[in-house]
Amino acid sequence: MKRSIKYIVSIVMAVCILPSCKKFIDYDPQDDYQITAADYFKTADDYQKMAVGAYSPLQWIWADVVIGDVASDNSVSGGENATDQLGFQQIDDYTIVPNNGYLTEAWKACYEGINRVNYLEENKSKLDFTGKDALYGEVYFLRAYYYFELVRMFGDVPLFVDKRLTVTESATLARSPKADVYAQIEKDLTDAIAVLPITNPQKGRITKYAAQALLGKVLLYQEKFDAAAVMLDNVVAGPFSLVADFGDIFLQEGENGPESVFEIQYSNLSPYYDWTNPGRGQGNLAVQVSGIRNLTGNSPYGQGWSTNLPTQNLANAFEAGDTRKEVTVLDIEAYKNANPSLNITYLTAPYKNTGLYNQKYLPRKGETSGQVELNYLNNFRTIRFADVLLMAAEAYNRGTAANDTKAQEYLNRVRRRAFGNNSHDITATGSALKQAIWDERRLELAMEGDRFFDLVRTGQAATKIAGFTAGKNELFPLPQQEVDISGIPQNPGY
Numbered sequence: 001m002k003r004s005i006k007y008i009v010s011i012v013m014a015v016c017i018l019p020s021c022k023k024f025i026d027y028d029p030q031d032d033y034q035i036t037a038a039d040y041f042k043t044a045d046d047y048q049k050m051a052v053g054a055y056s057p058l059q060w061i062w063a064d065v066v067i068g069d070v071a072s073d074n075s076v077s078g079g080e081n082a083t084d085q086l087g088f089q090q091i092d093d094y095t096i097v098p099n100n101g102y103l104t105e106a107w108k109a110c111y112e113g114i115n116r117v118n119y120l121e122e123n124k125s126k127l128d129f130t131g132k133d134a135l136y137g138e139v140y141f142l143r144a145y146y147y148f149e150l151v152r153m154f155g156d157v158p159l160f161v162d163k164r165l166t167v168t169e170s171a172t173l174a175r176s177p178k179a180d181v182y183a184q185i186e187k188d189l190t191d192a193i194a195v196l197p198i199t200n201p202q203k204g205r206i207t208k209y210a211a212q213a214l215l216g217k218v219l220l221y222q223e224k225f226d227a228a229a230v231m232l233d234n235v236v237a238g239p240f241s242l243v244a245d246f247g248d249i250f251l252q253e254g255e256n257g258p259e260s261v262f263e264i265q266y267s268n269l270s271p272y273y274d275w276t277n278p279g280r281g282q283g284n285l286a287v288q289v290s291g292i293r294n295l296t297g298n299s300p301y302g303q304g305w306s307t308n309l310p311t312q313n314l315a316n317a318f319e320a321g322d323t324r325k326e327v328t329v330l331d332i333e334a335y336k337n338a339n340p341s342l343n344i345t346y347l348t349a350p351y352k353n354t355g356l357y358n359q360k361y362l363p364r365k366g367e368t369s370g371q372v373e374l375n376y377l378n379n380f381r382t383i384r385f386a387d388v389l390l391m392a393a394e395a396y397n398r399g400t401a402a403n404d405t406k407a408q409e410y411l412n413r414v415r416r417r418a419f420g421n422n423s424h425d426i427t428a429t430g431s432a433l434k435q436a437i438w439d440e441r442r443l444e445l446a447m448e449g450d451r452f453f454d455l456v457r458t459g460q461a462a463t464k465i466a467g468f469t470a471g472k473n474e475l476f477p478l479p480q481q482e483v484d485i486s487g488i489p490q491n492p493g494y
Contacts, residue, residue, distance in 0.1 A: 044129035050120055054139050055204075057113035057146070058264045062279055062286040063102040064149060065380060065449030066308050067091055072451035073464050074442070076352040078309040080293060084351060085307050091476075092352075094467035098480035098494050105279070106153060107479050110146040115164045117143040122163045137196040138206040141214065144188040148218060151181045152453050155475045155491060159184060175488050182222055189215040198238070203256040204265035204379075209238045213261045213383045220391050221457050229395035229403075232388055235261060236410070240385040242417045247327040249381060250360045252367060261383040268377040271370040283368065283375035290358040292332055297344035299335075302363035302372075306350035314446055315356060317439075324418050328446045330359040358447045386414050386444050394437045397430075404429040411437055414444055469493065 040046050069075040070092050077092035079085040087102040089095075096103075117139045124136065143161070150157045159176035160169075161184060189211050196208040216232035219225075241258045248254045256263055266284040279285040291304010310329040318325035333355055336344040361378055368375045393410035396403040411433075412425045426436045441454055455461040462470040472493030483490050 041123045041126045044127070044131070047120070047127070047129070047132070047135060050116070051135055051139055054113060054116040054120065054142050055265075057109045057116070058142070059266060059282065059284070060109040060112075060280045061106055061149060062284055062380070063087075064106050064153070066286055066289060067102060067106075068449030068452045069447055070308055071465070072455055073311060073466075074314045074446055074451045075308050075310050075358070076354060078307040078353075079305065079351045080347075081351050085289075085305070088307060094465075094469070094473060096473075096477060096494070098477040098483065098490065100477070100479075103153070103476050104479040104481070106149065107482065109280075110150050111158075113146040114143055114160075117146075118161060118164045121161070133195040134197055137192040137194070137211070140188040140192040141196070141206045141211050144185045144192070144211075144218075145214065147181055147185050147188075148214070151178055151185070152221065152457075153476050154478055157181060158488070161188075171486055173486055173488065182218065185218050186215065189218065204263055206262070209235050209240070210262040210383065213388050216388070216391055216395070217383070220395055221453075223398070225395045225399040229392055229399055232392035232395060235385075235388045236392055240388070242386060242389075242413065244417070246324050246417060249384070250327065250378075252364070252377065255379045259385045260381060261385060261388060264380040264382050266377050266379055268367060268369045268375040270375055273371045274374070278374060281374050284361075284378045284380065285374060285376075286380075287361050287363045287367075287376035287378045288373045290361050291363040292357055293347040293350055295344070295346040298342045299339070299344055300364055302365050302368070304363050306347060306357075308358050308447070309350070309352065309354045310356040310358060310447065311354055312356070314442075318443060319419075319424070321420075321424070322418050322443065323420065324443055324446075326359070328359055328443075330357040330362060331355060332357055360447050381448065384445075386417070387441075387450075389414055390437060390441050390444060394434070394441075397434050397437060402430070404433055407433060407437065411440060414440060418443070 041050075066088065070077055070088050077085055077088040079089070082089075087100050090097060090100055091102070120136070120139050147157070147159070156175040156178050158173040159181050160173070165173070192206070192211040193208055193215065196206060196211055198208050200207050212231055212234045216228045216235070219228035219231060239258075240261060243249050243254065243257060243259045249257065249259060267282045270282045272281070274281060286308075288304050289307040291302055291306070293304060293306035295301060295303045315325065315329050315331075318328075332344075332346060333348075336342070336346075363376055367377050389410040393407040396410070397407040408426060408429075412422065415424050415426065416422050418424075426433065426440075428436055438454065438458055438460070442451060445451070452461070452465075455464050456474050461468050461474065465473075467473075472491075475491045477491055477494035478488065482488060
């Protein structure tokens with residue numbers, strides 16, 4: 001851990017918020033510079049810039065979304081051939097090793113985000129200014145989010161919250177029990193909820209509703225169903241609504257819409273060509289990863305790397321008349337045959353070819369610039385209102401005194417949007433209703449990164465995922481360099 005923490009603590013990013021920026025996270029990477037608290041944290045603007053810097057690592061954990069489907073029955077690794085995207089292939093095949101690059105980056109990016117939040121925590125008392133409490137609500141949410149990503153991927157992880165980690169301290173860290181990490185996540189989110197506004201004029205910044213939704217999810221993961229139901233109902237009663245056309249959610253014009261509770265913001269404004277840390281810029285690299293390799297013609301889609309390919313198993317899970325299917329999976333051959341005037345050609349047999357592509361995050365022409373592969377602007381729809389409804393439905397169904405009527409109501413709101421009518425409403429109760437809610441989460445949230453974690457937390461992974469070993473694969477291995485340098489114990493089986 002010393003090496004990666006040393007890297008983390010050596011970088012502090014100051015980010016300028018320009019009036020002309022389309023999204024608040026836009027900044028010029030050449031403006032990055034090292035600073036110390038002695039010559040910073042003198043104005044409210046200093047705190048604002050540092051807070052934006054704490055948001056930045058959200059963009060870097062793009063691969064976590066891909067992993068959440070590739071590790072499940074929703075998608076396969078894909079790629080050009082058997083030597084392409086080896087990190088995703090290992091995860092897909094359950095031949096995962098502790099030096100997997102995507103898992104290592106997830107660990108490093110989350111801890112860099114935590115360290116940036118803790119830098120603000122160290123200097124909280126230096127200055128009082130209008131809006132300070134709300135700003136700290138945002139950064140506490142961010143720390144909770146980073147720790148939640150870590151704990152659900154790796155289990156017990158090092159926990160520190162009062163200050164940045166020094167190089168010396170990094171070698172002495174131990175793994176904290178998962179329960180302690182969750183307790184800190186709950187505390188951060190509770191503190192955030194107490195001070196955050198219900199709206200924010202800058203799209204993508206954290207609101208009270210986003211913190212309540214994340215806390216509800218955290219409580220659901222811990223099977224605190226009664227508390228989760230109460231927390232999520234705060235969001236259900238909020239200003240959100242289901243978009244009439246499911247497909248509109250994932251278009252550029254659908255970003256930060258009425259269904260958006262929290263989105264990770266990306267942009268295409270960076271002109272830089274940085275392949276040294278791909279995925280650590282402003283653009284969403286997961287979009288490039290999902291695209292169709294060697295695609296040509298007059299379709300609206302851009303080229304990509306044919307990775308994260310939906311499975312036929314996922315496609316078959318949709319019922320007839322479910323409008324979500326064509327939004328979720330693109331059968332490129334059927335699309336080509338239905339549109340001969342577009343003159344489409346493409347690599348017909350990528351590795352582990354399924355013939356299907358991730359339609360939700362497929363690259364579109366005109367949505368990138370500069371270094372094309374690195375600068376797609378597509379936001380991740382990280383918490384949608386439909387997700388909140390389904391989480392609340394599960395919480396009510398699994399609560400101490402189950403309220404299946406409320407669970408059905410929330411579940412069927414999602415299904416009525418999917419089918420355009422109420423003839424597909426679910427009337428089951430008890431365990432059958434629980435399974436229906438779990439199945440609905442797969443269909444509604446497919447290719448959005450939750451499937452693996454849902455299967456693990458609900459105990460279905462061993463029966464649903466080929467190659468999954470119970471007692472081992474519920475967690476991913478810790479990065480080997482952390483084990484070697486700090487001596488912290490590796491997860492079982494790795």
